[in-house]
Amino acid sequence: MTGTPPAAPPLVELGVRADPLTILYRGPLASCDYDCGYCPFAKRRDSPEQLRADRAALARFANWVTHAPHRVSVLFTPWGEGLVRSWYRRTLAELSHLPHVERVAIQTNLSAHPRWTEAADLTRLALWATYHPDQVPHERFLDRCRDLRARGVRLSVGVVGLPEHLPAARRLRDDLPADVYLWVNAAEGHAYTDSAAAEWATLDPHFGFSRNPHPALGVPCRTGDTVISVDGEGTVRRCHFVPAVLGNLYDGSFRAGLAPAPPCPEQTCDCHIGYVHLTSLPLYDVFAGGILERIPTAFGPAPRRVPRHT
Numbered sequence: 001m002t003g004t005p006p007a008a009p010p011l012v013e014l015g016v017r018a019d020p021l022t023i024l025y026r027g028p029l030a031s032c033d034y035d036c037g038y039c040p041f042a043k044r045r046d047s048p049e050q051l052r053a054d055r056a057a058l059a060r061f062a063n064w065v066t067h068a069p070h071r072v073s074v075l076f077t078p079w080g081e082g083l084v085r086s087w088y089r090r091t092l093a094e095l096s097h098l099p100h101v102e103r104v105a106i107q108t109n110l111s112a113h114p115r116w117t118e119a120a121d122l123t124r125l126a127l128w129a130t131y132h133p134d135q136v137p138h139e140r141f142l143d144r145c146r147d148l149r150a151r152g153v154r155l156s157v158g159v160v161g162l163p164e165h166l167p168a169a170r171r172l173r174d175d176l177p178a179d180v181y182l183w184v185n186a187a188e189g190h191a192y193t194d195s196a197a198a199e200w201a202t203l204d205p206h207f208g209f210s211r212n213p214h215p216a217l218g219v220p221c222r223t224g225d226t227v228i229s230v231d232g233e234g235t236v237r238r239c240h241f242v243p244a245v246l247g248n249l250y251d252g253s254f255r256a257g258l259a260p261a262p263p264c265p266e267q268t269c270d271c272h273i274g275y276v277h278l279t280s281l282p283l284y285d286v287f288a289g290g291i292l293e294r295i296p297t298a299f300g301p302a303p304r305r306v307p308r309h310t
Contacts, residue, residue, distance in 0.1 A: 019226055020071035020102055022292065024240060024273060025061055027232035029054040030079040046080070055087045057232035062091045064234075064249060066098060075128075075292040076106040077240065077273060083112035093119040103302075105292040110144040111136070117153050123303040126293035127155040133168035142175050149177050154303065156294045158183035161200050161207070162190070173203050181299045185272065186210040206286065206296065213270035214278060220261035222277040222284075228254065241274050242266060 030046060046054065065072055074095065082088035083106065093116065095104045105126040117125065127148065131141055148155055157176060159169045161184045173182045184204040186192065192200070192211055201207045223229070224238030224246065231237075236246045236254035242265060246257030261279055269275040276283045276291060287294065289302040 020073055021068075022073045022075070022227040023065075024075050024077050024227070024229045025231075026077050026079065026229070026240065027054045027057045027061070029082060029085070051085070054232065055085075058087055058091055060234070060250070061230065061232075062095060065095055065101065068100060071100050071102055073101070073103040073292055074105070075273070076104075078107070081109055081111060082106055083108045083110075083116075089116040090119075092125060093117070096121040096124040103292050109135070110141060110148075114144060114147050114151060114153065117148070117151055122152045122154070125153065126290075126295070126302075127153060128292075128294050129155055129157045131157055131159045131168075131172055133159070133165050138168065138171060138175075142172065145176060145180060149180065152303075154290075154293060154295065156181045156183055156290075158185060158204075158294070160185050160187050161192075161210075162187045163196070166199060169200075169203055179300060181295050183207075183272075183294055184210065186212070186270075188270075209275070209281065209283065210272060213268035214275045214281065216264040216266050216269040216275070216278065218263045220279045221264045222261060222279065223264075223274070224262045225258055225260055227277050228258075238262070239274050239277070241269065241271065 028046075028050060030050075065074060076082055076088065076092070078088075088106065089112065092104050092106060095101050097120075101124055103124055103126060105128055107128045107130065109132060110127070110129045129145070145155070145157055157172070157180055159165050159172070159182070161169075169182070169184065176182060182203055184200045184207045186207070197207065197211050204210075221238075223242070227239065228246065229237045229240045230249050234249040234251075236249050236257070237244060238246060244265070247253030247255070264278070269278065272294065275281060276287065276294075284291065286296055288297045290296065290299070295302075
């Protein structure tokens with residue numbers, strides 16, 4: 001992707017969907033610069049061949065988004081840390097300038113310097129940042145958050161709700177800018193007493209949605225309709241947590257597998273990027289305008305792009 005990106009073709013002329021398509025993209029990248037004890041990808045290294053494959057897969061996906069015949073939003077959810085790789089930084093910046101891209105966001109630990117955001121359209125870019133208290137000093141992480149906000153970058157910040165992380169999370173909430181939402185993910189396999197849950201809810205008023213897995217079997221969900229998951233090969237599934245294949249992104253075969261709010265085949269859903277799309281929950285209202293970056297409406301509306309005259 002170089003030079004001025006092409007404008008998206010008119011939707012009416014193409015006879016395709018007029019509603020935006022949200023894509024959760026996860027390529028083969030599986031390396032991370034952090035060493036979190038609860039993560040299987042901690043301090044994992046990808047070989048040069050694996051990194052080249054990830055770079056090529058991302059370029060192919062970015063090319064598809066560039067020429068998508070409809071509005072698109074993208075959340076990058078790499079197993080590892082993407083922003084330490086130049087091709088992720090460049091791709092996010094370039095996609096943010098496409099006229100038919102409504103939002104481009106990525107999950108990140110903020111270990112990469114924020115200067116790369118200078119090349120992005122900040123009305124479309126957003127970051128979903130995770131604070132790991134045992135991996136990065138408080139002041140360093142806080143400085144990154146303040147730097148990003150000073151640059152005008154939209155972001156949410158969160159922490160895994162382990163008991164040992166509570167003091168650090170409280171300190172972070174106290175020091176973060178007031179307009180930055182602090183979310184808390186329930187720790188996998190961890191049961192919360194009512195009193196413990198109440199403590200986390202003082203930091204994240206929406207912690208109750210994360211506390212326990214949500215019943216999902218048979219519940220209509222926007223995944224497989226307006227939301228899809230794509231891997232590095234272009235294989236499309238309704239979400240990261242349902243293995244059934246809908247088709248392929250690049251040959252267009254996935255479109256035949258889409259259906260209006262299809263029922264979920266899984267018993268439960270316990271990850272925010274999954275259950276946020278369940279129609280049984282009010283989260284599209286709670287996070288209206290900030291679904292991909294996990295920013296509630298109460299923390300302010302998403303910025304609007306100012307049209308450019310040529």
